[in-house]
Amino acid sequence: MKYQSWISPVIVLVVWQAVASLGLVETRFFPAPSAIFAKFAEMVMTEQFWLDLRVSVVRLMVGFVIGAVPGAAVGLLMGLSPLAERMISPLISMLYPLPKIALLPLIMLIFGLSEASKYAIVAIGVFFIMAINTYGGVQNINKIYFDVAKNLKIPGWKVYLTVALPGALPGIFTGLRLATGVALILLVSAEFVGATEGLGFRIWWSWTVFWVEQMYVGLVIIALLGFTFASLVGLCERTFLPWRRGGGN
Amino acid sequence: MPAEASRTIPLDATARMTSPTAAPKVSIRDVCRTFSVNRQVFHALADINLEIRAGEFLCLVGPSGCGKSTLLRMLGGLDQPSSGTVSVRVEDSRRPTSAIVFQQESVFPWLTVERNATYAVRMLGLWNGAESQRRVDYFLERCGLSKFRDFYPHQLSGGMKQRLSIVRAFSAHPELLLMDEPFAALDEQNKLLLQQEVDRLWEDNKISVLFITHSLDEAILLGDRVAVMSAAPGRIKETIDIPFERPRNLLTLKSTPEFGQLYGRLWDLLGEEVMAARKDR
Numbered sequence: 381m382k383y384q385s386w387i388s389p390v391i392v393l394v395v396w397q398a399v400a401s402l403g404l405v406e407t408r409f410f411p412a413p414s415a416i417f418a419k420f421a422e423m424v425m426t427e428q429f430w431l432d433l434r435v436s437v438v439r440l441m442v443g444f445v446i447g448a449v450p451g452a453a454v455g456l457l458m459g460l461s462p463l464a465e466r467m468i469s470p471l472i473s474m475l476y477p478l479p480k481i482a483l484l485p486l487i488m489l490i491f492g493l494s495e496a497s498k499y500a501i502v503a504i505g506v507f508f509i510m511a512i513n514t515y516g517g518v519q520n521i522n523k524i525y526f527d528v529a530k531n532l533k534i535p536g537w538k539v540y541l542t543v544a545l546p547g548a549l550p551g552i553f554t555g556l557r558l559a560t561g562v563a564l565i566l567l568v569s570a571e572f573v574g575a576t577e578g579l580g581f582r583i584w585w586s587w588t589v590f591w592v593e594q595m596y597v598g599l600v601i602i603a604l605l606g607f608t609f610a611s612l613v614g615l616c617e618r619t620f621l622p623w624r625r626g627g628g629n
Numbered sequence: 630m631p632a633e634a635s636r637t638i639p640l641d642a643t644a645r646m647t648s649p650t651a652a653p654k655v656s657i658r659d660v661c662r663t664f665s666v667n668r669q670v671f672h673a674l675a676d677i678n679l680e681i682r683a684g685e686f687l688c689l690v691g692p693s694g695c696g697k698s699t700l701l702r703m704l705g706g707l708d709q710p711s712s713g714t715v716s717v718r719v720e721d722s723r724r725p726t727s728a729i730v731f732q733q734e735s736v737f738p739w740l741t742v743e744r745n746a747t748y749a750v751r752m753l754g755l756w757n758g759a760e761s762q763r764r765v766d767y768f769l770e771r772c773g774l775s776k777f778r779d780f781y782p783h784q785l786s787g788g789m790k791q792r793l794s795i796v797r798a799f800s801a802h803p804e805l806l807l808m809d810e811p812f813a814a815l816d817e818q819n820k821l822l823l824q825q826e827v828d829r830l831w832e833d834n835k836i837s838v839l840f841i842t843h844s845l846d847e848a849i850l851l852g853d854r855v856a857v858m859s860a861a862p863g864r865i866k867e868t869i870d871i872p873f874e875r876p877r878n879l880l881t882l883k884s885t886p887e888f889g890q891l892y893g894r895l896w897d898l899l900g901e902e903v904m905a906a907r908k909d910r
Contacts, residue, residue: 524735531705532725532801534752542752546739623739623781 411593416600419593433601436567436579439495440609443502444563451510452552458511459518460544472511480505480562481569488574498570498578505566510555517551518544550624553617560609568602579605652718654805654837655681655704660713661862662699672862673699677713679856679865681805686831686838688848690899691858692906697841698732700863701807704839705729717805725749728803732810736782736793742769743778745793749801768796772826788819795823799830806831806838813843821879824850832875845895849888850879857898860906867898 393413399405400412407415423429458465458472484501491497525547529539571580579602586595617624662674673696681687691697702708703715705727717726728749736745746765750756769775772792782790791811798806808827812820828851831838842848848855849871856868871891873882882888 524731524733525737527707527731528729528735528737529752531707531727531729531807532749532753533706534749538752542748543737546737549739621739623783 408592411596416593416596420597420600423594423597432577432579432582433605435577436571437605439498439571439578440502440563440567440605442495443499443567444506444559446499447503447506447563448510448556448559451507451555452514454507455511455514455516455551455555456518456544456548458515459548460540465515469515472508476508476512480508480566484570484573493574493576497574498567501566501570502563505562506559509559509562510552513551513555513558514548515551517548517554520551521547549621553613553621556613556616557610560613561606564602564606564609652683653680654683654685654718655679655839656714656716656718657700657704658714658716660700660703660710660715662696662703662708663711674710675862675864677863677865679868681837681839682853683718683837684835686840686851686853688840688842688852688855689858690842690845690848690855690895691863692860692899692903693843694906695858695861695902696863697858698809701729701809701839701841704805705807720804723753723755725753725801725803727805727807728798728801730791730794730798730806730808730811732813734782734787734790734794736790736797738782740781741778742774742780742782742785742793745782746774746778746796746800748797753801755802764802765796765800768799768830771830772796788815788823791815791819792823792826795827795830799834804836806836808838808840810841810843812847820847824879827851828876845892845899846879846883848895849873849891850877850882855895857895858902860902866902869895 396410397413400407400410400415411419454468454472458468480501483504484497487497487500487504491500521544525543526539529543534542567578568580568583571578572584575581579598583595583598583602586592586598657677657679660674660677661672664671664673677700679700689697689700699708703710704717707729719726737748740748743765744751746769747756747761750761750765755761766775769778772795774789774792774796777785777789782793785793791814795811798808811827812823815823824847831851840848840851842851852871854868854870857866858864859866869891872887
């Protein structure tokens with residue numbers, strides 16, 4: 381990152397620290413960054429902190445994979461088979477606008493407070509985003525690439541592997557990037573109401589007992605988690621799609 | 630796969646057969662093609678009869694919208710006639726029957742220059758190590774892409790991408806090469822260089838070529854014959870032999886009276902059709 385990128389966060393922190401220290405804001409709601417950092421240093425020494433972090437990361441990853449793989453597969457199928465498109469697309473269009481968090485009571489009814497309920501809510505959110513973006517990715521492949529393969533009489537399955545799949549990868553990665561944000565939202569929401577550990581639960585619990593500094597630590601950790609997750613997807617994209625570097629097609 | 634056929638594909642494997650008695654490479658018989666556009670029947674091609682001899686370089690000219698590309702796509706297996714027959718005589722069933730060089734950009738953006746060039750050979754299971762590598766190296770070298778073999782298409786200029794699609798088509802070692810205005814989008818210098826390259830590659834490799842162009846210069850420079858198509862519905866209006874010896878040079882050709890006569894004759898044939906095509910609109 382260029383040093384310019386650090387300017388605005390640093391200014392925010394400095395101003396925040398100043399107004400909090402000078403008593404210009406209510407520190408019960410807006411504790412100084414130094415106080416939050418002190419709380420953070422204290423928390424990393426506890427087992428509870430690492431347990432919460434680990435539990436949330438595992439839920440995020442498992443739910444993400446369970447949703448992303450079938451989502452991408454369904455998207456590819458819809459993109460490549462007009463029959464599948466006609467059959468599946470209305471269902472996706474109807475279910476996609478439904479806020480996934482509205483399904484949480486149903487999911488908890490089915491899975492209870494178990495880990496499975498958290499995997500399920502994350503997976504459902506990720507699934508739709510992946511299906512729609514992968515489908516869009518296949519649709520966006522220039523037809524001429526299929527013409528090239530057909531003209532050379534390349535066997536069908538090789539066309540899928542060497543034209544449809546790489547051609548859809550930009551759409552798949554757009555889906556993955558969007559899905560990271562959605563997955564985090566759904567995870568934290570589910571942990572608010574239906575968990576006894578995890579970062580979302582810790583934030584909610586901090587509110588109920590009015591441990592504001594701990595709540596802020598939770599917020600910072602979730603922000604860092606989201607940033608790390610998105611960076612990982614970006615790294616994968618640059619690794620697997622070197623041909624996108626410096627512009628699309 | 631026929632066991633008796635050799636696995637190696639030397640660059641000069643197919644002897645050039647231009648004797649008129651040899652069976653034609655391509656026979657197009659009474660081909661019609663209609664499309665329905667907004668519930669109306671549009672006749673794109675009407676009663677096309679055309680042959681391409683083995684080893685022949687046939688140029689096809691005609692007003693825009695006359696169905697040239699439709700005809701080429703039929704030979705490439707991407708379209709079917711509504712009636713009539715299109716047949717390409719296959720000599721070696723392992724080789725691709727045809728390879729198209731499209732007018733638009735068509736190299737795979739997700740493959741490097743080298744992987745693009747070797748795509749057909751790899752996908753058809755024809756890769757045989759050193760011999761295949763030698764062929765690809767040869768074509769990359771001839772089209773000035775050797776230094777760029779690890780580049781991705783987005784790192785190349787438009788002219789280089791078009792050269793790459795020519796390399797891809799030649800490396801596929803097709804029996805029939807189909808080129809659809811391959812140089813239309815290129816600047817003049819690149820066009821002149823690539824015309825020479827295609828001429829040299831064709832002479833060295835002895836394959837049959839159908840070459841669509843809107844440039845009469847290009848048609849006379851490259852073609853053994855030039856077929857002129859009429860305005861839609863497209864018909865073959867006339868086919869003209871180009872008698873010049875090879876190798877040809879456009880500048881020296883242009884200074885000969887024969888060139889002027891041929892150009893004039895082609896232009897007369899084409900001009901009528903261009904006017905006819907405009908009237909219909």
